[in-house]
Amino acid sequence: MIQNNRLTTEQYGQNFSDIHPPFETEDAALVEANRCLFCYDAPCTKSCPTGINVPKFIKQITTENIKGSAHTIFSSNIMGAGCSKVCPVEKLCEGACVYNLMDETPIHIAKLQRYSTEIAMEKKWQLFDRKPSTGKKVAIVGAGPAGLSCAHTLSREGIDVTIYEKESKGGGLMTYGIAAYKVTPAFCEDEVNYITSIGGIDIKYNQELGKDITLEELQANYDAVYLAFGVGLARQLEIPGEDLNGVVDAISFIYELRTNNYSALAVGDKVAVIGMGMTAIDAATQAKRLGAKEVTLIYRRTQEEMPCTEHELNIAKLDGCNIIWLATPKEVIGVDARSDDPVGRGKVTQLICETMKLGDPDASGRRSPVPTGETIALDVDMVIKAAGQMPFEDMANINHLENRNGKLTVKEKTATNLKGVFAGGDCVNGGKEVVDAVQSGKDGAKAILNFIF
Amino acid sequence: MADISANFLGIKSPNPFWLASAPPTDKKINVLRAYEAGWGGVVWKTLGSQVKNVSSRYSAVDYGGHRVMGFNNIELISDRPLDINLKEITEVVKLFPDRAMIVSLMADNNREAWHELIQKCEDAGAMGFELNFGCPHGMTERGMGAAVGQDPHIAKMVVEWVMEKATIPVITKLTPNVHSVVPTGRAAVEGGTNALSLINTIQSVTGIDLDTLVPNPYVAGKSVFGGYCGPAVKPIALKMLTTIAQDELTSRVPISGIGGISTWKDAVEFMLLGSTTVQVCTAAMKHGFRIVEDMCEGLNNWMDEKGYQTINDFIGKSVEKITHWEDLDINYHHIAKINQDKCIHCGLCYIACEDTSHQSINIAKGNPYNTYTIKEEECVGCNLCKLVCPVDACITMEEHRVAPEYINWKQWQERGLPLNDH
Numbered sequence: 001m002i003q004n005n006r007l008t009t010e011q012y013g014q015n016f017s018d019i020h021p022p023f024e025t026e027d028a029a030l031v032e033a034n035r036c037l038f039c040y041d042a043p044c045t046k047s048c049p050t051g052i053n054v055p056k057f058i059k060q061i062t063t064e065n066i067k068g069s070a071h072t073i074f075s076s077n078i079m080g081a082g083c084s085k086v087c088p089v090e091k092l093c094e095g096a097c098v099y100n101l102m103d104e105t106p107i108h109i110a111k112l113q114r115y116s117t118e119i120a121m122e123k124k125w126q127l128f129d130r131k132p133s134t135g136k137k138v139a140i141v142g143a144g145p146a147g148l149s150c151a152h153t154l155s156r157e158g159i160d161v162t163i164y165e166k167e168s169k170g171g172g173l174m175t176y177g178i179a180a181y182k183v184t185p186a187f188c189e190d191e192v193n194y195i196t197s198i199g200g201i202d203i204k205y206n207q208e209l210g211k212d213i214t215l216e217e218l219q220a221n222y223d224a225v226y227l228a229f230g231v232g233l234a235r236q237l238e239i240p241g242e243d244l245n246g247v248v249d250a251i252s253f254i255y256e257l258r259t260n261n262y263s264a265l266a267v268g269d270k271v272a273v274i275g276m277g278m279t280a281i282d283a284a285t286q287a288k289r290l291g292a293k294e295v296t297l298i299y300r301r302t303q304e305e306m307p308c309t310e311h312e313l314n315i316a317k318l319d320g321c322n323i324i325w326l327a328t329p330k331e332v333i334g335v336d337a338r339s340d341d342p343v344g345r346g347k348v349t350q351l352i353c354e355t356m357k358l359g360d361p362d363a364s365g366r367r368s369p370v371p372t373g374e375t376i377a378l379d380v381d382m383v384i385k386a387a388g389q390m391p392f393e394d395m396a397n398i399n400h401l402e403n404r405n406g407k408l409t410v411k412e413k414t415a416t417n418l419k420g421v422f423a424g425g426d427c428v429n430g431g432k433e434v435v436d437a438v439q440s441g442k443d444g445a446k447a448i449l450n451f452i453f
Numbered sequence: 454m455a456d457i458s459a460n461f462l463g464i465k466s467p468n469p470f471w472l473a474s475a476p477p478t479d480k481k482i483n484v485l486r487a488y489e490a491g492w493g494g495v496v497w498k499t500l501g502s503q504v505k506n507v508s509s510r511y512s513a514v515d516y517g518g519h520r521v522m523g524f525n526n527i528e529l530i531s532d533r534p535l536d537i538n539l540k541e542i543t544e545v546v547k548l549f550p551d552r553a554m555i556v557s558l559m560a561d562n563n564r565e566a567w568h569e570l571i572q573k574c575e576d577a578g579a580m581g582f583e584l585n586f587g588c589p590h591g592m593t594e595r596g597m598g599a600a601v602g603q604d605p606h607i608a609k610m611v612v613e614w615v616m617e618k619a620t621i622p623v624i625t626k627l628t629p630n631v632h633s634v635v636p637t638g639r640a641a642v643e644g645g646t647n648a649l650s651l652i653n654t655i656q657s658v659t660g661i662d663l664d665t666l667v668p669n670p671y672v673a674g675k676s677v678f679g680g681y682c683g684p685a686v687k688p689i690a691l692k693m694l695t696t697i698a699q700d701e702l703t704s705r706v707p708i709s710g711i712g713g714i715s716t717w718k719d720a721v722e723f724m725l726l727g728s729t730t731v732q733v734c735t736a737a738m739k740h741g742f743r744i745v746e747d748m749c750e751g752l753n754n755w756m757d758e759k760g761y762q763t764i765n766d767f768i769g770k771s772v773e774k775i776t777h778w779e780d781l782d783i784n785y786h787h788i789a790k791i792n793q794d795k796c797i798h799c800g801l802c803y804i805a806c807e808d809t810s811h812q813s814i815n816i817a818k819g820n821p822y823n824t825y826t827i828k829e830e831e832c833v834g835c836n837l838c839k840l841v842c843p844v845d846a847c848i849t850m851e852e853h854r855v856a857p858e859y860i861n862w863k864q865w866q867e868r869g870l871p872l873n874d875h
Contacts, residue, residue, distance in 0.1 A: 034518030037801065040803055
């Protein structure tokens with residue numbers, strides 16, 4: 001049965017507390033920082049999409065120059081605080097740490113980054129100066145990581161930036177799309193405020209492109225436009241029963257979680273989660289932590305091909321989630337159709353999956369799943385779809401933006417086919433990490449500055 | 454099992470590890486705990502005129518997250534009444550007659566004061582004396598400690614006073630706060646000292662509090678030069694020890710080595726450069742007396758491995774291996790080699806060589822790992838890359854002699870061989 005209020009306040013508090021707690025003391029941070037070898041042309045830096053000078057910021061912790069350390073991080077990545085909590089570091093900086101080659105535990109880079117950036121945010125250090133206003137104006141669509149990163153870079157150069165955000169809060173998927181035990185809504189709000197405290201950045205909330213504003217208006221009223229509206233539409237399974245009561249998409253599920261009290265959120269007794277990306281793991285673990293009795297992740301390939309990291313998979317396993325590899329959903333079965341049911345088709349009772357086997361590698365280089373013809377039936381009362389997100393293809397087409405399946409086409413990383421209109425982040429790459437979006441925001445700002453001046 | 458016992462001028466101890474004259478040897482309670490832990494002997498904290506100490510007294514230098522790499526103090530000689538010290542010495546010797554009991558002395562600068570102090574200490578049961586000519590702070594302002602050790606004439610005079618009276622072995626402890634320890638060492642030997650010990654602490658400022666701007670250690674808004682010791686001073690102590698061990702006159706007497714000894718390996722190094730016993734203070738102050746356990750076991754295992762039956766089998770064996778620069782073999786050459794299987798691609802060897810040495814390492818950029826290799830024709834064999842490499846035995850130095858025969862600088866010049874390699 002799908003119901004809310006399954007746990008006590010204490011249980012919710014415990015289940016959604018920080019999964020990667022910070023260093024408890026300065027000494028603890030120093031011990032870890034002192035382990036860093038201070039590599040030259042460091043593999044960790046090279047593995048960071050924003051190129052944070054990791055050895056330098058860690059060295060600055062050891063010299064008790066925390067202000068310098070935070071400056072080093074934010075200079076490359078203005079969302080360095082949030083990234084320290086949400087980056088899949090085991091496949092980025094920490095995965096490249098040379099200690100891995102010594103069979104030693106890699107430096108806890110994210111934790112150290114969190115240490116410096118949290119102090120900076122707490123003390124509200126203004127680490128960057130904004131140049132005097134140039135009188136030039138740039139409009140940015142979307143106050144997510146790409147938009148904020150672009151805005152901050154532009155503001156430093158004296159540009160007056162206006163961000164149009166369709167939601168009521170900034171931060172984008174950081175605020176609305178990530179498991180609650182990684183970042184809290186309060187942190188996301190602090191981070192947005194910290195970034196915009198440089199001045200020269202005006203965020204207009206509840207302003208959706210195509211509804212409240214048009215691209216033409218922005219082009220007419222600003223010296224340049226940066227599009228960073230992300231992706232958002234959940235990929236449909238396109239199977240019978242998908243419209244039954246109890247089938248939800250992971251993005252909406254996590255969005256609800258991020259915008260409501262935990263106790264208000266309803267979850268099933270037996271939940272199936274389709275997919276094995278980061279969002280699937282987030283949805284599965286959050287469902288379990290909301291009190292679902294049984295959560296099963298279903299993925300059509302094997303662990304070898306899964307998009308999430310091993311670390312994330314382990315979180316799901318430790319939370320007690322079941323995993324079924326090599327299975328793909330075929331049909332959702334329901335009962336109890338009622339007249340007051342909006343879709344009139346009743347509640348989910350079963351998920352039918354077809355078992356798969358691995359065939360030849362596909363375009364992604366991963367071995368593709370091939371149906372075996374055999375099916376299995378899972379008794380479930382809730383199905384969460386986390387099979388990926390789709391770009392806003394209609395929005396691209398309506399605005400005459402060149403795109404491939406909705407992903408905006410850009411030249412030199414940032415320029416769209418429309419003059420003075422630049423784009424970056426998920427709406428271009430189709431959905432990557434926060435840290436990738438931050439870098440594309442920087443690239444966009446650089447291109448815009450070249451265009452304006 | 455090797456025999457690690459020491460016999461220093463007839464003063465026997467079950468091992469060569471003594472606690473140096475310092476706070477750990479100031480009281481019966483400390484010394485009993487030390488003996489129970491296994492220390493071979495102590496040099497009782499310096500006795501002399503009644504003094505008064507200040508608070509605070511110690512400060513330290515930390516490095517790379519490690520505490521107390523260097524340590525300094527501004528404590529004076531024992532501030533406890535002489536009769537209490539003497540009574541406790543008697544009690545301790547009675548309880549542990551097999552351990553060395555050396556008493557450190559620093560009397561006022563007159564013959565009678567020295568004679569009186571010597572008599573009292575011998576009566577209390579001291580087995581030997583160590584003359585404190587080295588303490589660099591406080592006492593020097595009163596003409597004692599390093600003020601004596603820094604002037605060979607005064608040092609010789611005081612040693613002569615002591616030798617007139619003492620009936621047990623006398624060790625003269627040298628100060629490192631001189632350009633060379635040899636002149637005072639010689640003066641002490643000429644004055645009749647039976648042995649030498651070195652080094653005492655080095656005058657120092659360990660650091661400054663960047664908030665108060667007052668250097669350490671802090672005493673009511675001021676500080677003073679303190680005596681520096683601990684692991685950081687070991688290389689300096691070993692150098693000074695070598696000069697004493699190599700001098701024709703001072704090498705005739707046994708030496709007790711002091712200066713940053715923390716492990717059995719440090720102790721062996723001091724012994725290889727001529728020390729018969731070694732004295733420890735800072736390491737014990739940092740970790741307690743229990744460190745002696747591994748010192749004994751480590752020394753024993755090393756001696757067994759090397760086939761040494763007694764400590765006399767290896768004492769002084771490295772003294773002749775330190776020579777003059779002009780006697781070094783110019784035809785010797787070695788070149789660094791990086792083991793690619795062990796390399797972790799940290800780039801530390803590269804940046805050290807490229808920025809500060811001889812640009813002898815190639816970098817082949819990779820993502821994320823670069824590959825580093827040695828430019829053999831450029832490498833001068835300086836060791837820098839090997840020293841900074843965090844992986845044991847990843848960089849090794851391989852011998853590539855320029856020519857088979859030995860040739861030193863003097864011979865090179867005599868033969869008119871080319872001087873400029875560039």
